[in-house]
Amino acid sequence: MSLLQPRDVIDHVTEITPEFLRARGLHGLLIDLDNTLIPYGSYEERQAAGIIRWARDLQRLGTGLYLLSNATGRRAAYWLERLEFNGVGLAGKPNPRAYRRAVGALGLPPGQVGMVGDQLFTDVLGGNLAGLHTILVRPLANNALPHTRLARQLERLVLRRYGHDWKT
Numbered sequence: 001m002s003l004l005q006p007r008d009v010i011d012h013v014t015e016i017t018p019e020f021l022r023a024r025g026l027h028g029l030l031i032d033l034d035n036t037l038i039p040y041g042s043y044e045e046r047q048a049a050g051i052i053r054w055a056r057d058l059q060r061l062g063t064g065l066y067l068l069s070n071a072t073g074r075r076a077a078y079w080l081e082r083l084e085f086n087g088v089g090l091a092g093k094p095n096p097r098a099y100r101r102a103v104g105a106l107g108l109p110p111g112q113v114g115m116v117g118d119q120l121f122t123d124v125l126g127g128n129l130a131g132l133h134t135i136l137v138r139p140l141a142n143n144a145l146p147h148t149r150l151a152r153q154l155e156r157l158v159l160r161r162y163g164h165d166w167k168t
């Protein structure tokens with residue numbers, strides 16, 4: 001069960017500040033795309049202005065960022081162009097191999113890297129398997145897809161076990 005336990009649970013990625021990272025000894029972040037940075041399926045560049053600024057500020061202060069997304073390569077490429085950092089689509093999360101490759105791209109030891117994502121069974125599970133500091137973020141939008149709804153119900157059960165009562 002503990003492989004599904006995030007180290008931190010936050011409401012929004014912008015809660016990750018330089019102070020937050022320093023307190024946890026983190027120098028890099030792997031970041032999920034859909035429902036973590038950008039609402040699922042969205043291509044709204046203007047709505048992402050705050051996120052783009054947040055990412056730019058963290059990088060300016062020396063934090064390495066890398067997008068680790070299971071979205072199509074095309075969707076990932078669209079956002080990578082705008083987010084101004086590197087990464088991949090079709091990452092195959094929760095396979096820890098994808099995380100190790102991404103950590104290698106940042107050139108940091110796994111203990112200094114956080115994984116930020118909205119899904120326990122992909123983002124958090126793989127991040128824990130790869131030995132990263134996992135940060136679960138409240139999903140930006142509720143997907144209507146039936147398999148996602150089931151996953152959300154299971155996530156809520158697991159989170160409640162860990163003392164996080166999330167009304168999503």
Ligand SMILES: [Mg+2]
Nearest residue numbers: 032034035118
């Ligand atoms: Mg996601």
